[in-house]
Amino acid sequence: MIKPQEKSSLFRKIPKTDRILEKLPGDIPHGLKINIIRRVLDDLRQAIVTENLKSIEELDLKHVLPLVKRELDKSLRPSLRPLINATGVVVHTNLGRSLLPEEVFRQIFEVAVNYSNLEYDLEAGKRGSRYSHVEGILCELTGAESALVVNNNAAAVLLTLETLAKGKEVIVSRGELVEIGGSFRIPDVMARSGAILREVGATNRTHLRDYENAINDDTALLMKVHQSNFAVVGFTAKVPMRELKELGDRYGIPVIEDLGSGNLVDLTPYGFMHEPTVQESLKAGADLVSFSGDKMLGGPQAGIIVGKAELVDRIKKNPMNRAVRIDKLTLAGLEAILAIYRNPEDALKRIPTLRMLSMSYEETRRRARKFARRLRQLVPDGVKIGYMDTVSRVGGGAMPLQELKSCGVVLDLSGISGKGVDAALLERTLRAGDPPVIARIEEEKLLFDLRTVREKEFPVLADAITKALESVTGGKA
Numbered sequence: 475m476i477k478p479q480e481k482s483s484l485f486r487k488i489p490k491t492d493r494i495l496e497k498l499p500g501d502i503p504h505g506l507k508i509n510i511i512r513r514v515l516d517d518l519r520q521a522i523v524t525e526n527l528k529s530i531e532e533l534d535l536k537h538v539l540p541l542v543k544r545e546l547d548k549s550l551r552p553s554l555r556p557l558i559n560a561t562g563v564v565v566h567t568n569l570g571r572s573l574l575p576e577e578v579f580r581q582i583f584e585v586a587v588n589y590s591n592l593e594y595d596l597e598a599g600k601r602g603s604r605y606s607h608v609e610g611i612l613c614e615l616t617g618a619e620s621a622l623v624v625n626n627n628a629a630a631v632l633l634t635l636e637t638l639a640k641g642k643e644v645i646v647s648r649g650e651l652v653e654i655g656g657s658f659r660i661p662d663v664m665a666r667s668g669a670i671l672r673e674v675g676a677t678n679r680t681h682l683r684d685y686e687n688a689i690n691d692d693t694a695l696l697m698k699v700h701q702s703n704f705a706v707v708g709f710t711a712k713v714p715m716r717e718l719k720e721l722g723d724r725y726g727i728p729v730i731e732d733l734g735s736g737n738l739v740d741l742t743p744y745g746f747m748h749e750p751t752v753q754e755s756l757k758a759g760a761d762l763v764s765f766s767g768d769k770m771l772g773g774p775q776a777g778i779i780v781g782k783a784e785l786v787d788r789i790k791k792n793p794m795n796r797a798v799r800i801d802k803l804t805l806a807g808l809e810a811i812l813a814i815y816r817n818p819e820d821a822l823k824r825i826p827t828l829r830m831l832s833m834s835y836e837e838t839r840r841r842a843r844k845f846a847r848r849l850r851q852l853v854p855d856g857v858k859i860g861y862m863d864t865v866s867r868v869g870g871g872a873m874p875l876q877e878l879k880s881c882g883v884v885l886d887l888s889g890i891s892g893k894g895v896d897a898a899l900l901e902r903t904l905r906a907g908d909p910p911v912i913a914r915i916e917e918e919k920l921l922f923d924l925r926t927v928r929e930k931e932f933p934v935l936a937d938a939i940t941k942a943l944e945s946v947t948g949g950k951a
């Protein structure tokens with residue numbers, strides 16, 4: 475217990491704001507400097523009050539100044555910034571989902587810094603439609619009659635239901651009432667759209683007769699939803715699109731599908747389990763299909779709706795469409811990414827998401843070896859660098875059962891564990907670095923799954939690891 479008079483003498487030792495201020499660079503906004511200094515000094519006062527001050531030196535200017543400078547650096551750098559994803563989760567929702575090819579970004583850049591024909595018909599010399607820039611190519615790639623793009627797939631689903639089924643019933647299988655995460659749940663979205671969910675079948679099995687028995691005068695749509703992030707295995711049955719479409723036709727009810735990720739290329743030649751592509755779903759009869767722009771498609775965040783012109787037109791005219799409108803930068807990026815899909819082999823090479831997904835095990839091993847060789851020359855003695863077979867994931871709530879066999883690089887720190895260094899500490903240090911590195915811990919070793927690290931990032935990653943090791947060992951390992 476510190477006596478009150480001792481506390482007040484400690485308070486007096488806290489450096490004055492002006493003394494700190496005069497030591498800081500003049501080109502930083504004054505208000506920001508004051509705010510940061512105040513925050514740091516408040517923390518010190520708090521530490522005195524709660525008796526958490528470790529030593530009296532913590533109140534010295536030479537201790538306080540670096541603290542203020544570090545906080546200033548933190549405030550001055552962008553909050554949203556690039557990092558290295560060494561988790562092996564390709565479509566990592568928390569880490570930005572999809573990386574655009576640089577050529578796609580150049581197109582976005584040009585549209586961003588110049589005026590554009592966003593809503594201007596250059597031939598007619600009058601107002602045009604922003605959707606015209608991607609509608610043609612979407613129809614060309616998917617075989618659809620018409621297309622519309624909005625802010626994201628959640629908006630696409632909401633808008634579709636609000637337009638076509640408000641106040642009416644939509645029949646969905648109980649096995650497809652999925653929650654995507656971030657509170658997007660099919661039953662809730664349905665309720666928000668004003669449509670009435672009519673669930674049919676059982677969790678594991680739904681038959682055509684289940685849909686048929688539920689049809690009545692209020693039925694607006696038959697809907698299929700991609701299970702996305704879960705799978706039902708064992709004794710299961712679901713109705714294929716082709717059969718559902720025949721049923722819909724018999725009763726004059728449109729059939730729609732929320733495909734979630736929505737692939738445009740078939741990845742089965744790369745060892746993937748079969749997933750219906752957008753083209754296949756339309757070919758099987760879906761009247762409308764919606765999917766994301768930034769899941770396995772590998773483009774910018776967007777929701778894409780393709781299908782029958784009559785239905786798409788109704789959705790376009792819905793006033794709610796304006797509220798979920800796609801912005802011009804996204805549109806530029808989407809057009810550029812879709813252009814790459816004209817040649818599917820090109821898409822697999824040039825779109826980072828597809829390149830990472832289709833990377834063979836042999837390729838991941840070659841890359842692990844290459845990176846390990848580089849790293850071994852840099853790390854201190856006692857840190858062992860090896861390889862480990864591991865499993866990368868598609869991520870983004872797509873193909874949860876799909877395992878991508880990979881080889882990663884592991885850091886075994888047991889040789890320096892006497893210094894209090896372990897994988898968890900190094901993982902934290904890397905995460906706090908610049909750029910931050912997100913790695914995985916497996917079997918108490920730090921694992922870098924390089925499937926999601928581009929080779930051009932190898933030097934930066936090696937440097938980050940070296941610096942983090944220096945920091946946790948105090949450079950004494």
Ligand SMILES: *Cc1c(COP(=O)(O)O)cnc(C)c1O
Nearest residue numbers: 626627628654700702734735766
């Ligand atoms: C991911 C997903 C959504 C939401 O898509 P966003 O583009 O993230 O808004 C909707 N439905 C399904 C089935 C999904 O998998």
